[in-house]
Amino acid sequence: MQTFPKSEIPRAAFPARILGIGNAGTHLADQLSMSAGADCEVLAMNTDAQSLFASVTSRKSTLGAKATRGLGAGGDPEVGYEAAQESIEEIRFAVEGASTVILLAGLGGGTGSGAIPTAAAAAREAGAFVLAIVTMPFSFEGRRRDRQATEALEALTGQAHAVIRFDNDRMADLTSPLGGIGETFQASDALLTDCVTSFLEMLSGRGPIPMNLGNLLTVLRDGSSCALFGRGASQSDNRAHEAIERALKSPLLDRGRMLDDAEAVVAHVSGPPSLSYAETSAIMQELGRHVPEDARLFLSVSLEDSPASPVTVTIFGSYAEQPASRSVERPMPARTTQPVARTSAAPVPPVAPKPNLNPKQADTPSETDQPARPEADPPHEAPREAPHDPSPDVRTQPASDDFLHPSPPGRLFGEDGTIQPPPAEPPTATPTPVPPPPQKRTSRVQPSAAPAKKPATPKAHQETLQFEPAARGRFDKSEPTIVEGEDLDVPTYMRRGHKL
Amino acid sequence: MARSEILVGVEVGTSKVCAVVAESMRNEDLRILGAGLVPSKGVRKGEVVDLKLATECLHDALSKAEMNSNIEIDDVAVAITGSHIASFTNRGGITIPEGYMAIDEQALRDVAIKAREVSLPDDHTFLHSIIQHYYVDNQPGVLNPLGLIGRRLEADVHIIHGAKARVQNTLRCVDSQEVKIEEVVSGGLASSHAVLNDNQREMGALLIDIGGGVSDYIVFTEGVVNKSGVLAVGGDHVNNDISLGLRIPLTRAEKLKIEEGSALIGQSLPGEKITLKNDAGFSGKEIEREMLNTIIHARIEEMFTLIHKQVMAGISVHELRAGVFLTGGCSLLRGIREVAESVFDLPVHLAHDTGVSGPTPILNNPVYSTAIGVARFVQTRRAEEGDPSPIRTVWDQMKKLFGMK
Known part of the structure; x- marks a missing residue:
C-alpha cells in the first residue's frame, strides 16, 4: 500500500473520513485527495486490485481478496456484498474513530452497490454520522443496472443517516451535448467533489449562523430523495447575486426550477469577513423565490478569515419524489424476484443482501442504542452522540410534531431542525425493523402518492415555471439586473401581479 | 482654427451611437458644429456585447458627424455607462507639515491624492475622483481652503469607478476608429455638464x-x-x-x-x-x-x-x-x-440643454445630452487645467486603466 504524507496528520485533525467504494468511488476519492480543498482523510476500497493500485489516496484496501481474488465484482452486487462481508474488519478499522464518514460510490455496478450498505452500517455502528453520496447509472446503461442501483439505494437508505443522490443522466447537462465525453465526466466529478467539500465546509465553518447536523438531517433525512445540490462562488462586485445565480444554475437544480418541488432546503453562505447582511438577505430572497412557501429553509453563514475569499452559496435540498423515470421502475422491484429467478443466480442477490443487511445492522443499532421510543428525543444535537437513533426508518409518529415545529415561524433562519419525517413516513417506520425490503418499497411508493399537500405544491408553481423563460424577453440572454432581490428584466407588471 | 477648440463627444449607447462635434467659444459657451446619430447595434444595457457591430455603428456615426460639421475628427471624449459603474465617497487627510502655515496648492494636490487612496475591487478602475468638500482642522464645509491657515487638511472625494474590462470594451470600439481618446467620462457626470x-x-x-x-x-x-x-x-x-x-x-x-x-x-x-x-x-x-x-x-x-x-x-x-x-x-x-x-x-x-448654441435643431433633443455633456466636460477640464491640449494618447489611456505608470 502506498502511503502519502497526508496520513501522518493526527487523526483528531480530520473532521471527517471519506471512503470511496468501488471503481467510481475510488475515482472520486482520488479526485478529492488531489483537490487541495479537502483536507480530510480519504480512503479507497475496491474489489479490483488494479484500480486500487492506481489510486492516489492515502489509505486503500482490497475488499474480498479471497472472494474475488482482486479481480473485481464483475458488476454483481452479490459478489460486492460477499466481499464486504469478508473484509468487514478492514471496513470497521477504516471508519473507526471518525465523527463523520462520507461514503462515495457509483451505484449500479458490483462493488459499490454491494458493499456500500455494509460500509454504511459499519460506520454507523462505529458511532459516526454517515453521509453517502452516490451516483445513479445513466439510463442507457440498461434496466438491470438501474434496478441494481435502485435496490442498493434502498438498502443504503436504511443504513446511512443521509444520502445524496446524483443522477448521471442529469450530470450530462453539465456540458454541451457536443462536448467531449472526458469533459462531461470531469465536470460531473467536479460537481461531486464540490458537494463533498461544501458539505465539510458547512459542518466545520464558524460563523454567526452555524449549521448543525440536526438541520442537515431534516433536509437529507429522506435519504434517496435528496438530489438537489448547487454551488456557486463569486468574487466580483456583485458577488452575492452572482454566487446565488451560479448555484441555481447547477444542473441538479435545473436553473432553480427543481427547487419548486423542494420540501426542505439548506443554504450555506460562506464569505469573507466583509460579507454584509444585505448580501446574505439578497441571497436568501433570491433563493426564497424558487422555494415553495411551505418548504423548510435553513440558513447557515460562515465567515472565512481571508478577506480575499469568495462568497460561496451552497444549496442542499430534498424534494418530493415525482412520478419520474425512476418511479416508473419502482413497481418493478416488487416483481424483481421473478425475472431475477429466471435469469440466474446472480440477480437474486441484489434483493437478498438487503434483507441480510437491514435486520442485522439497521435493527441492532436502533434497538440497542435507541430506547423504546425514538420519537421522544427530537432535539437535534442528538444525532451526534447517538448517531444510530435518527435512522429514518425508526423515527415514528412525530408526524404531528412535524406540523407543530416546522417552518412557518422561522422560514429564513429555521427552527432548530426538526428531524421528524413528514406524515408519509410513519406508517412505514413502525413496521420497518421486521421485514425491511418489502416495507421500504411500500414506503417509497407512498411518499409520492400519500401526502395530500404535495401534489398541490407543484401545481401551484407550475404557473411561475412557465412564466420564467418567457418573461425576460429580449433580456433573456443578457446579464440579469438584480436589485433588492428582484430581477428587473422581468416586466414590472408581472412581478407585481397587475392584471392586464 | 486651432485644434484644441474642437471638442468631440461620443456616446456608444444601447439604442443609439452618437458623436457631437462642438467648438469652444470665448465666453465658455459651446457651439455645436454637427452631430452624427446612428441606431445602435451590439450594445446591451450600455455595454458592448458585439464589438464588430458596435464598431460599425460608431464608424457611421463619426462619418456622419464629420460630414455634418465639415471637420476631421481627431480627438474624442467617450462616455461610459453600464451597471458595473459604481461610486462612493471617501475622506482622506494630510497634516500640514510646518505648523500653522497657509494651505498651498501642493497641500491641495497631496490631499487629493490621499483621499483617492482606496482599494477598489481588483478588476475595477478609477473613472473620476471629484473633490466634494474640504475640512480644515475639522471645520466642515470649506469649499476652497487655498490660503487658509490650518494644521490638518481633509477632503471628501466622490470616487466613480467601473469594471476595467467592460470600460475597455467600449474604448476598444472607439480605438479602432483611428481617433485618439482624450477623456473617458461617466455617462451621468457627462449629462450633468450638459443639463445643469x-x-x-x-x-x-x-x-x-x-x-x-x-x-x-x-x-x-x-x-x-x-x-x-x-x-x-x-x-x-x-x-x-x-x-x-x-x-x-x-x-x-x-x-x-x-x-x-x-x-x-x-x-x-x-x-x-x-x-x-x-x-x-x-x-x-x-x-x-x-x-x-x-x-x-x-x-x-x-x-x-x-x-x-x-x-x-x-x-x-x-x-x-x-x-x-x-x-x-x-x-x-x-x-x-x-x-x-x-x-x-x-x-x-x-431638461433641454442650456448654454449651447448651434445651427442644428438637435439641441433641444435630450437624446444628445450625454454626448454634448462629454464635450462640455472636456471643455471645463481644459479650462481648469489651463493647458490648451491635454491630449493623451490612447496608449496613455490604456496604461492609466491598467494602473501602469
Whole structure:
C-alpha cells in the first residue's frame, strides 16, 4: 500500500473520513485527495486490485481478496456484498474513530452497490454520522443496472443517516451535448467533489449562523430523495447575486426550477469577513423565490478569515419524489424476484443482501442504542452522540410534531431542525425493523402518492415555471439586473401581479 | 482654427451611437458644429456585447458627424455607462507639515491624492475622483481652503469607478476608429455638464438620464457631486414589457410606446382602444390604451422608486431645491414628468440643454445630452487645467486603466 504524507496528520485533525467504494468511488476519492480543498482523510476500497493500485489516496484496501481474488465484482452486487462481508474488519478499522464518514460510490455496478450498505452500517455502528453520496447509472446503461442501483439505494437508505443522490443522466447537462465525453465526466466529478467539500465546509465553518447536523438531517433525512445540490462562488462586485445565480444554475437544480418541488432546503453562505447582511438577505430572497412557501429553509453563514475569499452559496435540498423515470421502475422491484429467478443466480442477490443487511445492522443499532421510543428525543444535537437513533426508518409518529415545529415561524433562519419525517413516513417506520425490503418499497411508493399537500405544491408553481423563460424577453440572454432581490428584466407588471 | 477648440463627444449607447462635434467659444459657451446619430447595434444595457457591430455603428456615426460639421475628427471624449459603474465617497487627510502655515496648492494636490487612496475591487478602475468638500482642522464645509491657515487638511472625494474590462470594451470600439481618446467620462457626470447650470447645482439637483439600456443618475448638493450611480433599466425595458404584455414584436412595441404610450394611468376613457396599424402583414389588432399605459406606468414608477431609494438615503428634500431633471431619450415619454413628481415629491423638469448654441435643431433633443455633456466636460477640464491640449494618447489611456505608470 502506498502511503502519502497526508496520513501522518493526527487523526483528531480530520473532521471527517471519506471512503470511496468501488471503481467510481475510488475515482472520486482520488479526485478529492488531489483537490487541495479537502483536507480530510480519504480512503479507497475496491474489489479490483488494479484500480486500487492506481489510486492516489492515502489509505486503500482490497475488499474480498479471497472472494474475488482482486479481480473485481464483475458488476454483481452479490459478489460486492460477499466481499464486504469478508473484509468487514478492514471496513470497521477504516471508519473507526471518525465523527463523520462520507461514503462515495457509483451505484449500479458490483462493488459499490454491494458493499456500500455494509460500509454504511459499519460506520454507523462505529458511532459516526454517515453521509453517502452516490451516483445513479445513466439510463442507457440498461434496466438491470438501474434496478441494481435502485435496490442498493434502498438498502443504503436504511443504513446511512443521509444520502445524496446524483443522477448521471442529469450530470450530462453539465456540458454541451457536443462536448467531449472526458469533459462531461470531469465536470460531473467536479460537481461531486464540490458537494463533498461544501458539505465539510458547512459542518466545520464558524460563523454567526452555524449549521448543525440536526438541520442537515431534516433536509437529507429522506435519504434517496435528496438530489438537489448547487454551488456557486463569486468574487466580483456583485458577488452575492452572482454566487446565488451560479448555484441555481447547477444542473441538479435545473436553473432553480427543481427547487419548486423542494420540501426542505439548506443554504450555506460562506464569505469573507466583509460579507454584509444585505448580501446574505439578497441571497436568501433570491433563493426564497424558487422555494415553495411551505418548504423548510435553513440558513447557515460562515465567515472565512481571508478577506480575499469568495462568497460561496451552497444549496442542499430534498424534494418530493415525482412520478419520474425512476418511479416508473419502482413497481418493478416488487416483481424483481421473478425475472431475477429466471435469469440466474446472480440477480437474486441484489434483493437478498438487503434483507441480510437491514435486520442485522439497521435493527441492532436502533434497538440497542435507541430506547423504546425514538420519537421522544427530537432535539437535534442528538444525532451526534447517538448517531444510530435518527435512522429514518425508526423515527415514528412525530408526524404531528412535524406540523407543530416546522417552518412557518422561522422560514429564513429555521427552527432548530426538526428531524421528524413528514406524515408519509410513519406508517412505514413502525413496521420497518421486521421485514425491511418489502416495507421500504411500500414506503417509497407512498411518499409520492400519500401526502395530500404535495401534489398541490407543484401545481401551484407550475404557473411561475412557465412564466420564467418567457418573461425576460429580449433580456433573456443578457446579464440579469438584480436589485433588492428582484430581477428587473422581468416586466414590472408581472412581478407585481397587475392584471392586464 | 486651432485644434484644441474642437471638442468631440461620443456616446456608444444601447439604442443609439452618437458623436457631437462642438467648438469652444470665448465666453465658455459651446457651439455645436454637427452631430452624427446612428441606431445602435451590439450594445446591451450600455455595454458592448458585439464589438464588430458596435464598431460599425460608431464608424457611421463619426462619418456622419464629420460630414455634418465639415471637420476631421481627431480627438474624442467617450462616455461610459453600464451597471458595473459604481461610486462612493471617501475622506482622506494630510497634516500640514510646518505648523500653522497657509494651505498651498501642493497641500491641495497631496490631499487629493490621499483621499483617492482606496482599494477598489481588483478588476475595477478609477473613472473620476471629484473633490466634494474640504475640512480644515475639522471645520466642515470649506469649499476652497487655498490660503487658509490650518494644521490638518481633509477632503471628501466622490470616487466613480467601473469594471476595467467592460470600460475597455467600449474604448476598444472607439480605438479602432483611428481617433485618439482624450477623456473617458461617466455617462451621468457627462449629462450633468450638459443639463445643469451652476445655479442649479448650487441649489441641489437630481439628474436622471434615462437611456435605452440604463439610467444614469447623479445628485448635486451645494454645487458638488454628492452621489451618482447607474440603474440598469431604461427604455428598452419599457419596450420589452410592452412586447411581452401585449404579445407584439419589439420594434412594434417601441413604435407604440413613442406614438401612443404614456406613463400615466387613469387618463384614458374606459374601454378606449388603440388600433395597431395594419402594416407588414400585421393584422389590425386592437389593444386597450389603459393596458398599454399600465405596463409603462408600472415600469417607470418602479424605476423612479428604486432611484429614489438609492438617492434619498441621507439626503433631505430641502437639499434638492432645484428639483429633479430628466434627460435621455426615454424622458420624451408622455407623462413621465408627472410620475417622477409623484415619486420624488419634488419639482421635475424635462431638461433641454442650456448654454449651447448651434445651427442644428438637435439641441433641444435630450437624446444628445450625454454626448454634448462629454464635450462640455472636456471643455471645463481644459479650462481648469489651463493647458490648451491635454491630449493623451490612447496608449496613455490604456496604461492609466491598467494602473501602469
